[in-house]
Amino acid sequence: MRVAIAGAGAVxxxxxxxxxxxxxxxxLIERESDQFVPETVEQADWVLGDACEVSTLEESGLELCDVVIAATGDDKVNLVVSLLAKTEFAVRRVVARVNNPANEWLFTEAWGVDVAVSTPRMLAAMVEEAVSVGDLVRLMTFRQSQTNLVxxxxxxxxxxxxxxxxxxxxxKDAALVTILRGERVIVPSPDDPLEPGDELLFVxxxxxxxxIRTALGY
Incomplete structure (x- = not known):
């Protein structure tokens, strides 16, 4: 799979x-010369240019990519990159980083975004998951289908x-996809018994x- 990443910062x-x-x-596509450091990820192809410019994306061959990840620290840039990737270059899958949770509502199919990843929301979900027992925790949202991983x-x-x-x-619109039991990852079958401490992942x-809470007795 060929992946283009807009933004060559730490993320x-x-x-x-x-x-x-x-x-x-x-x-990797990066517009800032001080962030353009090919030796940090030597196996990647590096492009110095603005990913918000159609000419940069054309020269980099974005239409040959299977996935584009808009990973800059600027939500406006990530939205523009997502829209261009989807509408001008017909990239099959576009993933965008959300830096400010207040902007999350913008990261939809209307802006070419298939999957929005909100770093603050993900961190909050991980904290909840670590301390919550017996309660349903939403880990992430799949924008295209409007379903959640809980x-x-x-x-x-x-x-x-x-x-x-x-x-x-x-x-009807829920499925148990994985049971995490200690170090084991279990693909559940109807006869598998449940145990205290099991982490159940649903879509x-x-x-x-x-x-789902009612079905689990809560």
């Missing part, structure tokens, strides 16, 4: 390194202890989250 370089380690081809850790006194997954009567529509 952009970190994403590039992870993607390269996973075998993907990465291009998590619930079963407490010690859960009424579901020892009962199989099939006994959890989930609503669901926000409207049915109360029904």
């Amino acid at each position: 952009g370089r970190s994403i590039a390194t992870e993607l390269l380690e996973n075998g993907h081809t990465v291009m 998590e619930l850790t079963l407490p010690e006194e859960t009424p579901l202890a020892g009962r199989p997954v099939r006994d959890v009567d989930l609503p 669901s529509h926000s409207d049915v989250e109360p029904q």
Whole structure:
């Protein structure tokens, strides 16, 4: 997969390194000369230019990319890059970084964004996930389908202890996708028993989250 990243700051370089380690081809686009340091991520292709300019994107061959990640520290720039990538270069998947949670409502399909990643919201969700037991925590939102990845850790006194997954009567627009048990990652089957301390990951529509709580006995 070929991925273009707009913004070669600490965030952009970190994403590039992870993607390269996973075998993907990465291009970093940076407009600030002091951030243009190819030796920091030597395996990536580097482009010095403004990702908000169509000419820069044309010269970099953005239309050949499968994914564009708008990862700058400026929400306005990330929105413009997302819109250009989707409308002018027909990039299949666009991921945008949200720096200010107040701007999150803008990061939608109307601006070419398929997935919006809000760093403050993600950090808050991770804190909630770390301290919340027996409550549903929203980890992230999938903009295209308007569904969420949510998590619930079963407490010690859960009424579901020892009962199989099939006994959890989930609503129509929700699915249990993973059970995290210690160091194990379990793809659930109907006969798998649930245990106290299990971290249950669901994909669901926000409207049915109360029904998930009810199905789990909360």
